[in-house]
Amino acid sequence: MKAIEIRNKYLNFFKNHGHSIIPSAPVIPENDPSVLFTTAGMQPLVPYLLGQKHPSGTRLTDFQKCVRTNDIDEVGDNRHLTYFEMLGNWSLGDYFKEESIAMSYEFLTRELKIPESKISVTCFAGDEDCQKDEESYKAWKKAGIPDERIYFFGKDNNWWIAGEEGPCGPDTEMFYDTGKPKCSPDCNPSCDCGKYVEIWNNVFMEFYKDKNGYTKLSQKNVDTGLGLERMAMLLQGKETPYEIELFSPVMEKLEELQNIDNIQSRRIVAEHMRSSIMIINDGGKPSNVDRGYILRRLLRRMTRHLNKLGIDLNKLPEIIDTSIDAIKELYPELEQNRELIKNAIIEEKDKFIKTLKNGEREFEKVANRTKNSGKKVLDTEAVFNLYETYGFPPEMTEELAQEQNLEVDMTDYQKLFKEHQEKSRLGSEQKFKGGLASTGEIEIKYHTATHLLNAALKVVLGDHVHQKGSNITEERMRFDFSHDSKMTEEEKQKVENLVNEWISQKLDVTVEEMPKEDAIKSGAECMFIEKYPDIVTVYTIGTVSKELCGGPHVKNTGELGHFKIKKEEASSAGVRRIKAILE
Numbered sequence: 001m002k003a004i005e006i007r008n009k010y011l012n013f014f015k016n017h018g019h020s021i022i023p024s025a026p027v028i029p030e031n032d033p034s035v036l037f038t039t040a041g042m043q044p045l046v047p048y049l050l051g052q053k054h055p056s057g058t059r060l061t062d063f064q065k066c067v068r069t070n071d072i073d074e075v076g077d078n079r080h081l082t083y084f085e086m087l088g089n090w091s092l093g094d095y096f097k098e099e100s101i102a103m104s105y106e107f108l109t110r111e112l113k114i115p116e117s118k119i120s121v122t123c124f125a126g127d128e129d130c131q132k133d134e135e136s137y138k139a140w141k142k143a144g145i146p147d148e149r150i151y152f153f154g155k156d157n158n159w160w161i162a163g164e165e166g167p168c169g170p171d172t173e174m175f176y177d178t179g180k181p182k183c184s185p186d187c188n189p190s191c192d193c194g195k196y197v198e199i200w201n202n203v204f205m206e207f208y209k210d211k212n213g214y215t216k217l218s219q220k221n222v223d224t225g226l227g228l229e230r231m232a233m234l235l236q237g238k239e240t241p242y243e244i245e246l247f248s249p250v251m252e253k254l255e256e257l258q259n260i261d262n263i264q265s266r267r268i269v270a271e272h273m274r275s276s277i278m279i280i281n282d283g284g285k286p287s288n289v290d291r292g293y294i295l296r297r298l299l300r301r302m303t304r305h306l307n308k309l310g311i312d313l314n315k316l317p318e319i320i321d322t323s324i325d326a327i328k329e330l331y332p333e334l335e336q337n338r339e340l341i342k343n344a345i346i347e348e349k350d351k352f353i354k355t356l357k358n359g360e361r362e363f364e365k366v367a368n369r370t371k372n373s374g375k376k377v378l379d380t381e382a383v384f385n386l387y388e389t390y391g392f393p394p395e396m397t398e399e400l401a402q403e404q405n406l407e408v409d410m411t412d413y414q415k416l417f418k419e420h421q422e423k424s425r426l427g428s429e430q431k432f433k434g435g436l437a438s439t440g441e442i443e444i445k446y447h448t449a450t451h452l453l454n455a456a457l458k459v460v461l462g463d464h465v466h467q468k469g470s471n472i473t474e475e476r477m478r479f480d481f482s483h484d485s486k487m488t489e490e491e492k493q494k495v496e497n498l499v500n501e502w503i504s505q506k507l508d509v510t511v512e513e514m515p516k517e518d519a520i521k522s523g524a525e526c527m528f529i530e531k532y533p534d535i536v537t538v539y540t541i542g543t544v545s546k547e548l549c550g551g552p553h554v555k556n557t558g559e560l561g562h563f564k565i566k567k568e569e570a571s572s573a574g575v576r577r578i579k580a581i582l583e
Contacts (some may be wrong), residue, residue, distance in 0.1 A: 001112070003085075003232040003246055004329050007063050009086045009111045010226070010237065013060035017103055019089055022062045022533045026282035027083070028291060028469065036291040037279075038069035041088035042203075042223045047550050048092050049167045049205055051218045054533035055513040058094040062537045063087050063228070065278060065331075069294050072301070073417075075271050076264040078240040082298065083275035085228040085330070093219030097172075100202050100222045101139040104174065108200070112235060118177045120196060122146055122191050124159060124170030125152040129214050130207070133158075136172045151188055160203040160223075167205045167217060174200040176234050197234060200226045209453075214382050228229050247274070249326045253319055257402060259310030265310065271303035273323045273345075280341045281334055283468075286348045287572040291469075300355075316349060317342055346350030363397060367404050376405070380412045384420070445560050445582055446477040448509060448541075448553040449499070452563070453479050453578065454525065455499040455545040460491055466525075468575050476566070483576045487568045499563040506558035507542030524548050 011021050014412070025044040026162050027037050031516030041419050042065035048054040064086045064201055074080040091100065108114045121140050131151065148565055152158075159166030175189040175196040195362055205221040207214045225253065230240040236244055242251055250270040258266070276298050286296040301336035306313060328334045334341070366382045386392035394417075398408040436559075450470050457465045469480040516536050521525070526548040539553055540546045554560065562583040571577040 001232065001235045003228050003244065006112070006231055006235070007085070007087060007228060007330070010107070011061055011063070013107050013111055014059075014089045014103070017059075018060040019059040020056035020533075021061050022056055022065050024062055027065045027067045027278055028282045028284055028580070036294060036332060037069065038064065039068050040064070040068055041066075041225055042088045042090075042162065044235055044550060045090060045223075046167065049090075049217075049221050049223065050208070050552075051093075052550075052552060053513075053535055054092055056533050056573055058092045059090070060092070061089040061370070063086075065282070067275060067279065067294075068242060072294075072297065075199045078242075078267075081229060081241060081275075083271075085280050087228055088225040088560045089222070089224050091222035093218075093221065096220050097133075097204055098139040098142075100145055100204075100224070101136060101172065104200060104202060105140075105143040105145075108174065112231075112456075114176070114235075116144055118179075119145060119319055120149040120151065120175045122158055122173045122175070122189050124172075124550070125154050127154060130159075130170055133170050133172070133204075136170075136204075140172070143258045151190070153190055157190055160201070160205075161209055165206065165210050166271070167221070168209050169203055169205040169207050171201055171203040173198055173202075178234070197230065199231055199234065200224065213573055222305045240267075242270060243353065246330070247271075250274075250319065250323045254309060254311065257309075257315050257319070260308065262305075262309055265305035266306045269302050269319070269468045270323070271310070272298040272305075274327065276302070276345060277320070277323060277327075277334065277341050280344045281331070281337050285344065285572050285575075289571065290471075290570055291310050294423065296348060299345060299353045303349050303352050313349060313353070316346060320345055355390055356392070359386055359392035360400075362386060362390055363392065363400055367401065367406060370406055371404075377407045377409050380409055380416055383408055383413055384416050387417075388420070440474065442471050442582075443472045444552050445554055446472045448557070449477060449560055449563060449580070449582060450479055451539065451545045451547055451549070451553075452499045452502050452560075453477075453580065454481070454547070455541075456495045456502075457481055457483075459498060460494045462488070468571070476579055479578045479580070480571045480575050482574060483580070486570070487576065490563050492568055496563060496565050501536060502542070502544050503557045503560045503563060505542065506556055507544060508554050509555055509557065510540045511553075512538055522546065536550055 015021055025038050029038055029044070033044070041062065042049065054060065059093065066086050067083050068080065071080045072082055075082055095172045108119060109116055118237065124133040125128065137150060158171050158173065159168065160171045163339055173189070177201045178195055178197060180195040181430070182195060183191060185194060189196040201224065202225040205223055206217055208217050218464060229244065229246065232244045233241045236243055241247060249269050251266055254266045254269055276295060280294050284291055284295050286292055286299060288296070303313070306316070322342070324334050324338055356534055363386060366386070370378050383394055383397050387394055394408065394410065394413055398410065401408050429545065450467070454465070454467050464482060466482045467479065468482055471478045513535055516534055519536050519538050524546045536548050538546060539549050543558060560582055564582060564583055565578055566581045567579040569577050
């Protein structure tokens, strides 16, 4: 069964069970000061999981484009993906465990025709925070899963929370038995041997966790996620996602063009190409900071592995076209952005080729220093710097070193690299922790302040100003906006004064739901209007600001305190960045 068929079956099934189909949020979050990328279907829905009313009702379903960056360096094996699609359905205070489980079982066995004998499930075993999930156990028994295929595990396996704080709860997970033999008599769904593959996760969100512990949410929610690529792989009887129709044309094209056979490099090129296409399609641009840095890293790693395959880089447009053609049935908007995507990828490739030459020159300096000091092993920090600063792969450094009778301590390098990965992972988690997943009083104030800042920038700089991204922590707000030149001190002061004037006026913040067309006619600020559902939420601040937004916000600007701009700088081409605080 093709991926598009699985997606359509999923959406139609839940539509027939009373769910409203909502559009996927972009992989680059809009009006959402959370992570660099949309990492899960629940991420754009956090305010509604916390009790805010969703304009489309209490039963929702969608497909969500997701990018997760923690495992970029693992891509190339047989399972890791940076970009993937998550199918999801939600109950916002509507149905709970029994109905959720019954629908999941029905979809798997009737719609996807998976034999019941191939399904095993896990439930939460219980601890001091939450009792054993007997309700899910009974629901699975009622659906038809026997005791021997129902397992209980603790928080490490069957508890879900995004980051360290936020809505959370026990979950029940569904696993597909591949038919491989058990690795041991104790082999079960928690084992990584490959016999059991997780296919769906239903999270029963009834708690909110903060630094003081767990409290009950005002409503019980269901949040589920089913990975499209993984399900397609299993239903098609493939060993890896790289064999399904979303990747196989690119893999075949690379095999046709390569001069050196390397399956790992082909997978890296195919995966990073698709991820980059989806990020660029939703407005991403390569740069040296934040999501732009991730995109640059993906494209440069892809280019290195094209070199490793011995592929003529003049063939890159062919490879991009092949990748777009493989996925445009899922994402028709790629067709209209084809040339923009190709130009962005090729331009970044050209920049990296120059960088590689600079890296080679830097390597010569490192090699000469090593020889002059009478040593045989290159300094590990210098080797890592060649990778981090010049994008110079350590295996290339090692190869060049061998030509000069020098060595690289790869064990020491990997240790340093792992430390770097851990810092990056913690940084990514902090990005999520600092945004809408943590809806404390300070974050809500900053979220409202971004609307005032956006409005003030339009007054001072002009109507060409539009929000391009934001990020919020408890300490500060960061706001990216479209503008071509550095702001003058006078312009910054005017913006700051205007925001503080609106705060002092104690303007009411009101919220209303309306058809998308009416929101456009009313002059509501919004980027990518086509990606919003038919009914939208609009926040209005006096006569100053009107924006489509998911919230949450303060009720009156008088709650915000004093606004102060700390810094204004370039973010990327045509985009400026302001960092500000509320005192």
